[in-house]
Amino acid sequence: MSDALVILIPLLAVVLVAAAIYAVRQKDLLLAVIGTSIVSLILSVLFFMLQAPDVALTEAAIGVALTTIIFIITIKKTTRYEE
Amino acid sequence: MIYYITSIALILIGMYAVLVKKNLIKMIIGLSLVDGGLHLLFIAIGYVDNKTAPIFSKESLTAADMVDPIPQALVLTAIVIGLAVTAVALAIIIRLYDHHKTLNVNKIRELKW
Amino acid sequence: MRKIITFLFLAILGYYMVNLMNQIPFGEDRMNVGRYYLENTVSETGSVNTVTSIVVSYRGFDTLGEVTVLFLAATGLGAILFDKRGKKRRKQHASSLVRTTSKLLYPLIVLLGAYVFVHGHLTPGGGFQGGAIIATGVLMMYMSYRKFETNHKALTIIESVAGLTFITLGMTGLILGQTFLENFLPLGTPNTLLSAGIIPIIYSAVGFKVGAELTGVLDTLLKTIR
Numbered sequence: 195m196s197d198a199l200v201i202l203i204p205l206l207a208v209v210l211v212a213a214a215i216y217a218v219r220q221k222d223l224l225l226a227v228i229g230t231s232i233v234s235l236i237l238s239v240l241f242f243m244l245q246a247p248d249v250a251l252t253e254a255a256i257g258v259a260l261t262t263i264i265f266i267i268t269i270k271k272t273t274r275y276e277e
Numbered sequence: 278m279i280y281y282i283t284s285i286a287l288i289l290i291g292m293y294a295v296l297v298k299k300n301l302i303k304m305i306i307g308l309s310l311v312d313g314g315l316h317l318l319f320i321a322i323g324y325v326d327n328k329t330a331p332i333f334s335k336e337s338l339t340a341a342d343m344v345d346p347i348p349q350a351l352v353l354t355a356i357v358i359g360l361a362v363t364a365v366a367l368a369i370i371i372r373l374y375d376h377h378k379t380l381n382v383n384k385i386r387e388l389k390w
Numbered sequence: 391m392r393k394i395i396t397f398l399f400l401a402i403l404g405y406y407m408v409n410l411m412n413q414i415p416f417g418e419d420r421m422n423v424g425r426y427y428l429e430n431t432v433s434e435t436g437s438v439n440t441v442t443s444i445v446v447s448y449r450g451f452d453t454l455g456e457v458t459v460l461f462l463a464a465t466g467l468g469a470i471l472f473d474k475r476g477k478k479r480r481k482q483h484a485s486s487l488v489r490t491t492s493k494l495l496y497p498l499i500v501l502l503g504a505y506v507f508v509h510g511h512l513t514p515g516g517g518f519q520g521g522a523i524i525a526t527g528v529l530m531m532y533m534s535y536r537k538f539e540t541n542h543k544a545l546t547i548i549e550s551v552a553g554l555t556f557i558t559l560g561m562t563g564l565i566l567g568q569t570f571l572e573n574f575l576p577l578g579t580p581n582t583l584l585s586a587g588i589i590p591i592i593y594s595a596v597g598f599k600v601g602a603e604l605t606g607v608l609d610t611l612l613k614t615i616r
Contacts, residue, residue: 207283218294245330246349247514248441255522268367272374276300281411326417331440340428350444361463368470
């Protein structure tokens with residue numbers, strides 16, 4: 195069981211940093227927002243690995259759902275592509 | 278140790294987005310990434326090896342085998358306040374776009390005179 | 391040119407931060423104040439969730455400040471996006487699969503949010519998590535139906551009454567001769583629902599307030615879409 199965790203945590207860290215770099219370099223703003231929500235989701239799993247269940251629940255409820263919808267409404271009312 | 282390096286990488290990537298990018302929404306995405314990196318750094322500092330979550334659900338758990346509860350209480354408040362700041366910033370961006378018709382920071386500075 | 395200077399600055403910053411983090415070893419026991427909170431939380435406040443007792447009872451004044459910040463953010467958002475032309479209609483229904491599923495799931499999601507904030511002192515959870523779950527359920531109904539409306543007057547009344555409950559409970563502690571936000575109800579046996587004095591009442595008030603506020607914010611934002 196702990197062998198799986200030794201491989202899982204570095205794998206999640208690599209996917210986290212890759213998603214963050216993708217969110218910053220992408221020119222289509224809608225895909226950048228989806229990258230931000232993937233970062234929030236993996237952060238919630240990492241908080242659970244660090245034995246903090248309250249913080250994991252808060253980050254999953256607020257960072258994944260509400261931040262993404264507020265960004266998407268703003269993108270719909272302004273430009274979609276960054277020039 | 279890998280938690281420290283991941284959180285420092287998130288903070289640096291977010292700061293790069295705020296300093297270099299020219300679109301206003303990209304800057305707010307960068308601020309959101311900096312927030313996430315800071316919260317991970319706080320919780321990683323408060324972790325103790327081989328201990329468990331700070332909830333006394335069974336009678337056999339004592340106070341000697343739990344992780345530090347104080348950083349978790351601080352980060353709980355910080356996540357909600359991060360959401361509030363992001364929401365107000367995006368409302369101001371919607372009003373700026375209605376007025377200037379562009380979201381490029383160089384052009385918004387030019388239109389003043 | 392700007393990119394090169396930025397990379398240099400970020401590299402220097404990263405080097406110093408990694409050096410600093412090397413002096414804080416990972417996973418070592420460094421608690422001083424945390425140990426006091428862990429040892430005394432069940433006997434002094436009666437709640438078994440230590441993070442809840444820190445947020446509501448030991449540092450309850452900071453939670454009052456956070457509720458104020460959320461209230462100001464929701465008010466500011468409504469003031470910035472004020473639209474004189476009235477409400478706008480959304481354009482189309484979602485498909486019938488989405489409509490049926492969201493009608494079945496909506497009461498269950500609201501029930502889950504209420505469960506999370508009522509049991510805040512027993513399981514992981516609390517007022518802020520429960521309020522966010524309720525707001526997400528209402529958002530799902532907004533996305534599926536064209537004519538789904540929430541009552542703005544009812545939301546304002548719920549939010550104000552919940553905020554007044556928080557302040558009144560704090561003032562009652564002051565009137566009874568002790569400190570602000572003092573736990574004046576009997577503590578009961580730990581690990582049951584009716585324990586921990588005023589902590590479940592305060593967290594329920596915070597859950598109602600945060601749920602109503604976030605629903606109002608989403609309502610304001612979704613009505614301004616053309």
